[in-house]
Amino acid sequence: MLSTKNLKRLTLAALLLAASVPIQSAEKNGGTFTTGEKTFMLNGKPFVVKAAELHYPRIPRPYWEHRIRMCKALGMNTVCLYVFWNIHEQREGQFDFTGQNDVAEFCRLAQKNGMYVIVRPGPYVCAEWEMGGLPWWLLKKKDIRLREQDPYFMERVRIFENKVAEQLAPLTIQRGGPVIMVQVENEYGSYGEDKAYVSEIRDIVREAFSTCRKTECKDKKCEKTELPLLFQCDWASNFTKNGLDDLTWTMNFGTGADIDSQFKRLKELRPTSPLMCSEFWSGWFDKWGARHETRPADKMNAGIDEMLSKGISFSLYMTHGGTSFGHWAGANSPGFAPDVTSYDYDAPINEYGQATPKFYELQKVMQKYAEGKLPAVPRAPMPLISVPEFSLERMMTLNDLVTVQRESRDVLTMEDMDTGWGMVKYTTTLPDVPSKSLLTLNDCHDFAQVFINGTYIGKIDRVKNEKTILLPPVKKGDALVILVEAMGRINFGRAIKDYKGITRDVTIQADIDGNEVTWNLKDWLVQTMADDYNAIKKEMGQGHNDVKLRETINSNGGYFRGEFTLKKPGDTFLNTEAFGKGQVWVNGHAIGRFWSIGPQQTLYVPGCWLKKGRNEVVVLDIIGPKGKATAFCQDHPELDKLNLEKTSKHNNPGDRPDLNSATPAHKGQFAAANGWQSIKFASPARGRYLALDVRSVHNGSSVAAVAEIYALGADGKRLSREPWTVKYADSEDTSRGNSTADKVFDLQESTYWQTEKSAALPHLMVIDLGSEQTVTGFEYLPRAEQGAPGCIKDYAVYMY
Numbered sequence: 001m002l003s004t005k006n007l008k009r010l011t012l013a014a015l016l017l018a019a020s021v022p023i024q025s026a027e028k029n030g031g032t033f034t035t036g037e038k039t040f041m042l043n044g045k046p047f048v049v050k051a052a053e054l055h056y057p058r059i060p061r062p063y064w065e066h067r068i069r070m071c072k073a074l075g076m077n078t079v080c081l082y083v084f085w086n087i088h089e090q091r092e093g094q095f096d097f098t099g100q101n102d103v104a105e106f107c108r109l110a111q112k113n114g115m116y117v118i119v120r121p122g123p124y125v126c127a128e129w130e131m132g133g134l135p136w137w138l139l140k141k142k143d144i145r146l147r148e149q150d151p152y153f154m155e156r157v158r159i160f161e162n163k164v165a166e167q168l169a170p171l172t173i174q175r176g177g178p179v180i181m182v183q184v185e186n187e188y189g190s191y192g193e194d195k196a197y198v199s200e201i202r203d204i205v206r207e208a209f210s211t212c213r214k215t216e217c218k219d220k221k222c223e224k225t226e227l228p229l230l231f232q233c234d235w236a237s238n239f240t241k242n243g244l245d246d247l248t249w250t251m252n253f254g255t256g257a258d259i260d261s262q263f264k265r266l267k268e269l270r271p272t273s274p275l276m277c278s279e280f281w282s283g284w285f286d287k288w289g290a291r292h293e294t295r296p297a298d299k300m301n302a303g304i305d306e307m308l309s310k311g312i313s314f315s316l317y318m319t320h321g322g323t324s325f326g327h328w329a330g331a332n333s334p335g336f337a338p339d340v341t342s343y344d345y346d347a348p349i350n351e352y353g354q355a356t357p358k359f360y361e362l363q364k365v366m367q368k369y370a371e372g373k374l375p376a377v378p379r380a381p382m383p384l385i386s387v388p389e390f391s392l393e394r395m396m397t398l399n400d401l402v403t404v405q406r407e408s409r410d411v412l413t414m415e416d417m418d419t420g421w422g423m424v425k426y427t428t429t430l431p432d433v434p435s436k437s438l439l440t441l442n443d444c445h446d447f448a449q450v451f452i453n454g455t456y457i458g459k460i461d462r463v464k465n466e467k468t469i470l471l472p473p474v475k476k477g478d479a480l481v482i483l484v485e486a487m488g489r490i491n492f493g494r495a496i497k498d499y500k501g502i503t504r505d506v507t508i509q510a511d512i513d514g515n516e517v518t519w520n521l522k523d524w525l526v527q528t529m530a531d532d533y534n535a536i537k538k539e540m541g542q543g544h545n546d547v548k549l550r551e552t553i554n555s556n557g558g559y560f561r562g563e564f565t566l567k568k569p570g571d572t573f574l575n576t577e578a579f580g581k582g583q584v585w586v587n588g589h590a591i592g593r594f595w596s597i598g599p600q601q602t603l604y605v606p607g608c609w610l611k612k613g614r615n616e617v618v619v620l621d622i623i624g625p626k627g628k629a630t631a632f633c634q635d636h637p638e639l640d641k642l643n644l645e646k647t648s649k650h651n652n653p654g655d656r657p658d659l660n661s662a663t664p665a666h667k668g669q670f671a672a673a674n675g676w677q678s679i680k681f682a683s684p685a686r687g688r689y690l691a692l693d694v695r696s697v698h699n700g701s702s703v704a705a706v707a708e709i710y711a712l713g714a715d716g717k718r719l720s721r722e723p724w725t726v727k728y729a730d731s732e733d734t735s736r737g738n739s740t741a742d743k744v745f746d747l748q749e750s751t752y753w754q755t756e757k758s759a760a761l762p763h764l765m766v767i768d769l770g771s772e773q774t775v776t777g778f779e780y781l782p783r784a785e786q787g788a789p790g791c792i793k794d795y796a797v798y799m800y
Contacts, residue, residue, distance in 0.1 A: 033180035038452035049077035051315035055494025058322030062608040075366025078313040080118040082125040087218035111178035116713040120183040131489035136420040165208035189238030233278040236251040254281030254750040258786035276313035283346025294641035297358040321345035326590030330491030341592030384606030385570030387633035392562030405527040413501040419528040424501040432476040451481040454554040522784040556624025570609035572633040580623025601638040655728040667796035672698040680777040687799035694763040695794040705790025712777035731759035
């Protein structure tokens, strides 16, 4: 008789063997994928999902198959992908599933290469993508409630999901295709608690994918066909908020997480359910003005090894990140932290599709659980090349391209102007202000340059939470111009309702004869300038001249054009360090955004978009080059070079409060454990600033860490963290990443504030709550890794 231990070994071996069965073994006319006793079942046999997350819009179409084959060579059996609503319906009612947007063809290529497919059709996807995948034109309805049961929103969701199903429902496994799972919404627990909304999304997806779509059945009634497996994903800390009884539940967590603790609650609630980490984060995304993010390969590999040894399915997010070409990179919140163009993600397959050391180390782990030898790593479709320096000529100023204009009493947003992306220019005349005054933009989204009579005055940067700028004395009738560049819309949290341009009003304040006088500026000429290559190209041919009378902005910025010649195309990286801030097009392809502050200083240019002979480069630089307008291409990327005006740390000594004589609102000890810990003050405390004084750490070291914190208001509920900023932190570890204090309220449980190894206790972090608040308690989340590294022991909380 087999022992229990040996029986478990045989069962696991059977699971892993079944996981390697190629897709061609499915019945020609359809198969099944369901949940069984603690396992997924593929055509009636146990199956472990080993999925590679990669996104078709982030990969040039000619490279799709190569990237899929790279995932196959890594040992994956499934491709996991989002469907990006806003790239398919860029104007309301105009759908595009062709060319680069042909998601069905991407799925067919996966099947051709023996891979199954998991589809995540949102409607919201996050993914560090513009507005989390939601279309900008939804914001034309001012009172819209996004990701809620708003009638208009739900109507448009239903239309979109039906369009997706037209493309992908014929490709489900039940119909002989590769699609085995379809996700309902995405990480909704991080947005709210609304089971009624999630249920309606489930019903929409279910109806869309179960309707028969065979051509021969269009004009007659037909029974609905069997659905692919529907599932939802969330974090271990919040998945019960919106978990539906009839959906499969999966967890999302990252490298280094304590895997048993991540699944503990799920196993309690559903002891026979298969376990799956639907997003196991291999790295992290980069933001402008912060260090390039990396995650240790050994911890990633250890996590995957542990999951596979226990028969746990996973999807590696990302296996290949690719590039957020054009204007598609999003932004994080609270605050405004726009993402860079590269979505390299420190993934095993890098941005340009080549295997990294991380890839080969993971391949060794995956080989342990594979039947037979893994496929050879496919050769790169293009060689890496460099291009010598070439010159660019300014063809247009920032005044010359206007796509839409309107006169308005009040300022208008880009959405009011029926424009999704680009820039908006606001022009009005000023009153007589004989002294210096303070100009306030309420609020500027995202990067504004201010001019008076064409002369540059200064900038207002939303990233830095700037709203004001000092103006010199002006005369009545002087021309005020505010040029606002829109960056990616926020893709995470409640702030996804992210209008662009000036969103409220513009005021001037000045002291006149001892009295404070305020002007609310009116009567604007509002002009939008879309970042559309065809419009730019057409306007460049008009022969503009820099001295035109209509030039209301005297700036070094503008539209620059140059050419380089190739004997043979190849993948390359355009170095943008000579320029300031803007976007690039190569041979008409939108390559992405650049910003001299870094960390990204090159833009990936796929060789499949280049050609033998002359190649055109167009650069929109809203600031202007530092010297000569030149560029060159190199054979490697530069993703970690910062050029900041000041440090990203929050350790200005002048911001440190003197708490020596202050009385704590609360003091005590946290437990040495993973997961949320909550404390309640003996009596409410009031103040604008919350100071956390770390006096000791559980493991005896001086390194303290905080993943997330919340302050509890007078009603005992969590206060909104949207207005929060870091006032002070005595120590922040930026030696290998971005463990700065703002990570404690970035809505991401896998990122954290951590102090430097050399910094002695005690440690102090101060949060500006944005306004005076009544606080009755405090919630603390240590790091998610096993043992909660840096977990705080003794502490005190102050309010002042």
